[in-house]
Amino acid sequence: MRLLGHHCSSSLALAVLWSLLVVLAGSSSLALGCFTRIFSFGDSLTDTGNYVRLTANNRSPYGAPPYGRTFFGRPTGRASDGRLVIDFIAEEFGLANVTAIQAGSAPEDFQHGANFAIISATANNGSFFAGNGMDITPFSLDTQMLWFRGHLRQLAQAQQNGSVDALLGGALVALGEIGGNDYNFAFSRGVPREKVRAFVPAVVDKLAGAVEELIVMGARVFVVPGNLPFGCAPLYLQRFRANGSWWDYDSKTGCLAWFNRFAEYHNRVLTARLDGLRRRHPDVTIVYADWYGAMMSIFQAPGKLGITNALLTCCGNQKVECGRPGCPVCDDPSTYGSWDGTHPTEAVYKVIADGVLHGPYASPVPLAKTCPPS
Ligand SMILES: *[C@@H]1O[C@H](CO)[C@@H](O)[C@H](O)[C@H]1NC(C)=O
Ligand SMILES: *[C@@H]1O[C@H](CO)[C@@H](O)[C@H](O)[C@H]1NC(C)=O
Ligand SMILES: *[C@@H]1O[C@H](CO)[C@@H](O)[C@H](O)[C@H]1NC(C)=O
Ligand SMILES: *[C@@H]1O[C@H](CO)[C@@H](O)[C@H](O)[C@H]1NC(C)=O
Numbered sequence: 598m599r600l601l602g603h604h605c606s607s608s609l610a611l612a613v614l615w616s617l618l619v620v621l622a623g624s625s626s627l628a629l630g631c632f633t634r635i636f637s638f639g640d641s642l643t644d645t646g647n648y649v650r651l652t653a654n655n656r657s658p659y660g661a662p663p664y665g666r667t668f669f670g671r672p673t674g675r676a677s678d679g680r681l682v683i684d685f686i687a688e689e690f691g692l693a694n695v696t697a698i699q700a701g702s703a704p705e706d707f708q709h710g711a712n713f714a715i716i717s718a719t720a721n722n723g724s725f726f727a728g729n730g731m732d733i734t735p736f737s738l739d740t741q742m743l744w745f746r747g748h749l750r751q752l753a754q755a756q757q758n759g760s761v762d763a764l765l766g767g768a769l770v771a772l773g774e775i776g777g778n779d780y781n782f783a784f785s786r787g788v789p790r791e792k793v794r795a796f797v798p799a800v801v802d803k804l805a806g807a808v809e810e811l812i813v814m815g816a817r818v819f820v821v822p823g824n825l826p827f828g829c830a831p832l833y834l835q836r837f838r839a840n841g842s843w844w845d846y847d848s849k850t851g852c853l854a855w856f857n858r859f860a861e862y863h864n865r866v867l868t869a870r871l872d873g874l875r876r877r878h879p880d881v882t883i884v885y886a887d888w889y890g891a892m893m894s895i896f897q898a899p900g901k902l903g904i905t906n907a908l909l910t911c912c913g914n915q916k917v918e919c920g921r922p923g924c925p926v927c928d929d930p931s932t933y934g935s936w937d938g939t940h941p942t943e944a945v946y947k948v949i950a951d952g953v954l955h956g957p958y959a960s961p962v963p964l965a966k967t968c969p970p971s
Pocket of ligand 1: 669673693694
């Protein structure tokens with residue numbers, strides 16, 4: 598009797614333990630396997646191989662060593678030494694390798710989703726820039742949406758039921774960062790600062806328009822990053838520091854204060870617009886990814902995360918750009934903030950991705966806590 602009792606309670610304990618394990622396993626698989634795919638849009642901060650494929654005849658440095666040195670061991674078309682934020686997000690959700698849309702052709706090539714982001718992309722299209730006296734014909738967000746609609750038609754046909762609603766409903770849409778180049782191009786062409794500042798509403802309109810369109814198509818979960826503190830980018834520091842007056846200089850971080858305030862302004866207009874979208878679409882989750890805050894945490898405490906050369910460039914210099922023969926490269930990219938003067942190192946991208954996935958650099962919830970509605 599006593600023995601039986603003992604047996605009973607221990608099997609009860611086992612059952613409790615077992616259900617606990619099941620619950621634990623269930624909660625840990627919440628993130629893993631929660632999205633069926635990732636569709637991603639953006640610029641060089643997110644491109645995983647589109648640009649180098651479309652410019653193969655006119656080889657760009659992004660397709661040459663030492664790009665990709667830290668993680669992939671070879672150039673992949675990513676403008677960094679290794680993984681980007683989108684790679685860490687895909688890993689977290691068990692969807693490794695969101696294929697660049699130009700890197701595949703059949704639906705089987707895109708089982709985990711597709712990445713439409715492309716180096717040099719702008720939020721606005723060519724007509725906007727022509728209207729502002731700038732002769733550039735960019736890969737715009739409109740171009741990426743065009744590719745996306747084509748891709749979706751192809752997927753729907755392959756599934757033979759033609760419903761794209763379900764396809765998009767289970768997906769995570771990563772929209773951006775995009776818009777930074779709208780400003781970069783203007784600043785580098787000497788457009789007056791206040792005139793560039795006036796671009797912000799048009800850039801945010803483009804982003805919000807894409808979100809609206811994707812919601813109508815069936816998307817339910819978005820992550821939308823803001824702009825980086827580009828006043829801390831070595832390229833900006835070189836170009837504008839010579840002229841830069843002391844009053845335009847943040848002595849705590851060593852960054853250019855005006856350009857960082859510009860990024861903050863963009864981010865304020867963007868987050869206000871995202872609030873509006875959330876109110877209009879209460880069934881849709883839109884996570885704002887605070888790339889700015891995550892990256893500033895590095896500049897505000899350099900060395901804290903091992904990134905001791907936060908404002909320095911690892912690869913290339915003013916004479917030989919990164920990816921050109923003979924470019925200088927640092928020994929340990931993981932201690933640098935910038936890989937090539939304009940693009941962060943994998944180490945920085947990891948800090949940003951962690952902050953977005955697990956907090957505190959995401960709102961209203963850390964990205965890893967979101968899942969599509971079942
Ligand atoms: C993911 O991409 C990297 C770089 O292109 C490649 O080395 C790796 O084999 C890929 N993994 C899978 C599972 O396709
Ligand atoms: C360019 O953008 C403007 C403003 O969003 C839009 O009205 C126009 O249709 C776009 N042009 C093309 C060719 O997509
Ligand atoms: C289409 O049908 C296939 C096979 O029945 C199914 O697996 C898939 O989820 C469906 N897709 C959509 C978009 O409804
Ligand atoms: C630096 O200042 C000079 C003289 O004011 C001006 O012509 C030039 O465009 C400025 N350069 C930059 C990069 O702002």
